[in-house]
Amino acid sequence: MMQRNIYVLRRRVVLERILRSDMTGGVLLLVCALIAVLAANVPALGGLHEFWSKDLGISFGGSSLNMPLRGWIDDVLMAVFFFSVGLEIKRELLVGELSTMKKAMLPMFAALGGMIFPAVIYMLFNNGTPSASGWGIPMATDIAFAIGVLSLLGKRCPMGLKVLLVALAVVDDIGAIVVLAIFYPSHDIHFIQLVYAMVTVLLLVGINKAGFRSVPLYLALGIALFVFVFKSGVHATVAGVVLAMAIPARTSKGDVRAFTGPDSLLCRMEAFLNPWVHYLIMPLFALANAGVVIDSTVLGHGPVPAVIPGVFFGLLLGKPLGIFAFSFLAVKLGLASRPEGTTWRQVLALGMLGGIGFTMSIFIDNLAFTDPVLVNAGKLAVLATSFLAACAGLAALYMTTTNKKRLIK
Numbered sequence: 426m427m428q429r430n431i432y433v434l435r436r437r438v439v440l441e442r443i444l445r446s447d448m449t450g451g452v453l454l455l456v457c458a459l460i461a462v463l464a465a466n467v468p469a470l471g472g473l474h475e476f477w478s479k480d481l482g483i484s485f486g487g488s489s490l491n492m493p494l495r496g497w498i499d500d501v502l503m504a505v506f507f508f509s510v511g512l513e514i515k516r517e518l519l520v521g522e523l524s525t526m527k528k529a530m531l532p533m534f535a536a537l538g539g540m541i542f543p544a545v546i547y548m549l550f551n552n553g554t555p556s557a558s559g560w561g562i563p564m565a566t567d568i569a570f571a572i573g574v575l576s577l578l579g580k581r582c583p584m585g586l587k588v589l590l591v592a593l594a595v596v597d598d599i600g601a602i603v604v605l606a607i608f609y610p611s612h613d614i615h616f617i618q619l620v621y622a623m624v625t626v627l628l629l630v631g632i633n634k635a636g637f638r639s640v641p642l643y644l645a646l647g648i649a650l651f652v653f654v655f656k657s658g659v660h661a662t663v664a665g666v667v668l669a670m671a672i673p674a675r676t677s678k679g680d681v682r683a684f685t686g687p688d689s690l691l692c693r694m695e696a697f698l699n700p701w702v703h704y705l706i707m708p709l710f711a712l713a714n715a716g717v718v719i720d721s722t723v724l725g726h727g728p729v730p731a732v733i734p735g736v737f738f739g740l741l742l743g744k745p746l747g748i749f750a751f752s753f754l755a756v757k758l759g760l761a762s763r764p765e766g767t768t769w770r771q772v773l774a775l776g777m778l779g780g781i782g783f784t785m786s787i788f789i790d791n792l793a794f795t796d797p798v799l800v801n802a803g804k805l806a807v808l809a810t811s812f813l814a815a816c817a818g819l820a821a822l823y824m825t826t827t828n829k830k831r832l833i834k
Contacts, residue, residue, distance in 0.1 A: 450703030465716035511669025536596035538751025543743030563739030565785030585764025618657035629671035736806035745776030774821035780814030
């Protein structure tokens with residue numbers, strides 16, 4: 426009993442650290458996004474906006490790789506971001522809020538509704554148009570921003586809602602990764618490179634099963650996996666998630682539940698990467714990709730690109746309605762239970778925070794379109810809607826937690 430209480434306490438400490446980290450990281454992310462928008466629209470700051478288009482190349486032996494700085498961030502650094510996400514997903518699947526079917530059903534249903542509704546709403550506006558391929562843009566939730574906003578409420582917000590948001594975001598990330606891998610390849614698929622990647626994955630699984638805990642070994646195979654996936658045509662960031670699934674979670678004593686201990690490679694990697702992801706990689710991504718040029722190409726006198734209302738209503742309405750409807754369905758079917766100490770109004774308000782897309786939405790926007798006008802329009806819609814969703818979600822949660830006695834449950 427004492428051991429279980431210690432484990433529960435560790436889980437709470439880990440969750441609180443995640444909340445604090447994401448809140449601070451969310452503020453930094455917002456500042457960098459504002460800087461990027463200013464750089465794109467203020468002539469005096471134009472050098473920063475153009476900086477990310479400069480080419481950077483590396484050579485190794487007879488091979489070389491040349492990409493714009495933005496490409497290095499979107500492909501290489503974001504692969505590290507997805508590796509960090511993958512570690513979090515694996516931890517939640519093993520010992521966290523997704524470790525049992527009963528615990529996983531509510532966030533699974535909520536995330537599923539939060540992906541289906543926005544995509545359907547987007548297609549209502551964009552079906553048959555050049556922007557139809559952007560249906561994946563409003564499907565994603567930015568966990569750093571969403572938890573950052575939620576944390577502003579402090580103790581007013583029930584712990585059950587915070588846990589639900591974290592678990593929902595993890596499932597949402599899984600869905601986004603699947604969509605990214607299948608529907609948004611970087612170029613034509615080269616199957617021989619996929620074969621090399623599969624062989625590398627088998628090697629990773631093999632050394633895991635054999636009990637190896639060497640960071641350099643996993644790093645070397647991870648780099649090889651990234652190169653093969655990059656050359657295969659599947660977006661290279663998927664390699665980060667696959668690598669994370671192969672990282673050992675058990676301690677040297679074989680106890681997977683002790684992942685919070687210093688002897689777990691998964692725990693050590695996640696703890697090491699967390700500050701780099703929140704305070705370097707995601708801010709750099711915002712600086713390089715959030716720069717929206719606000720001019721006549723988007724807000725002119727002609728028809729508004731369909732991507733704008735698709736993203737706007739997909740995130741602002743589709744997310745909360747989908748999260749709420751599917752959560753309600755899961756509970757009424759007896760597949761899950763509502764978080765303790767919460768009301769349905771609070772679940773709906775939480776769904777509004779799900780409309781904060783930002784990082785993943787902008788990432789998919791860059792992959793969905795080749796027309797600069799559509800790319801710019803999509804980013805503008807994501808930024809504006811994410812801001813409105815944050816304000817609406819914060820206000821709704823504040824109102825639903827003011828006087829609990831008056832709530833309709």
